[in-house]
Amino acid sequence: MELTLASSASSKTALLSCRQMRLGSPKLPNVWRSSLWRSRSSRRNTSLRTVALSTTVGLGNTMEAPAANAQNVNYMWPDKKRPRICIVGGGFGGLYTALRLESLVWPDDKKPQVVLIDQSERFVFKPLLYELLSGEVEAWEIAPQFSDLLANTDVRFFKDRVKCLYPCDHLGTNAPTAGTVHLESGLLIEYDWLVLAIGAEAKLDIVPGAADYALPFYTLEDAHVST
DSSP states (O other), rough: OOEEEOOEEEEEEEEEEETTTTTTTTOOOOHHHSSSSSOOOOOOOTTTTTEESOOOOOSSSOOOOOTSSSSEEEEOOOSSSOEEEEEEEEOHHHHHHHHHHHHHHOOOOOOEEEEEESSSSSSOOOGGHHHHTTSOOHHHHHBHHHHTTTSSSEEEEEEEEEEEEEEEETTTTOOOEEEEEETSEEEEEEEEEEOOOOOOOOOOOOTTTTHHHHHSSSSSSHHHHHH
């Protein structure tokens, strides 16, 4: 996947190139499915079996996590033999990793089972977030729900937050799993591979006065506050 942002003196053009990925299934919003939008001003650690990305949780639908006050519950993977991949973070890195894994051709017994976890129920396409302020797009066009984006896929999505990570190699155990993700809802998800794509957040305490006089513009909530 390659993300390229190009700008000129008179306009700013966002160019998204997702090579060798079938963007038609699942369908992505028409406003940014095209490779050229309108111009309108791992390193892999094998000991932990973890993949870290620099970008920013029923089949294809948001699954209900246990209530916040519920006891811990183990997530039951549909197949006990196929690889289990847990992706934490539903930004560009996390979402497109899930879609890429889904689009590849696998032997029946090797296709990985994928769980995607994000604290929001929507994927935010940040390059066009400013157009929400100008009224050029609707919220659903730049912030579609994960359940819609993952429809007709085998990727399972959880809207939740991670409480703690327990990599088995780090703990020195020989359990038949690479580790466990403990969600705030109490759900425990064992994995063979863990993808950390939690992204970044706006830090207003670095520049003096920013916390008092600046408005962050990074999330869908930030855009609504700015309007």
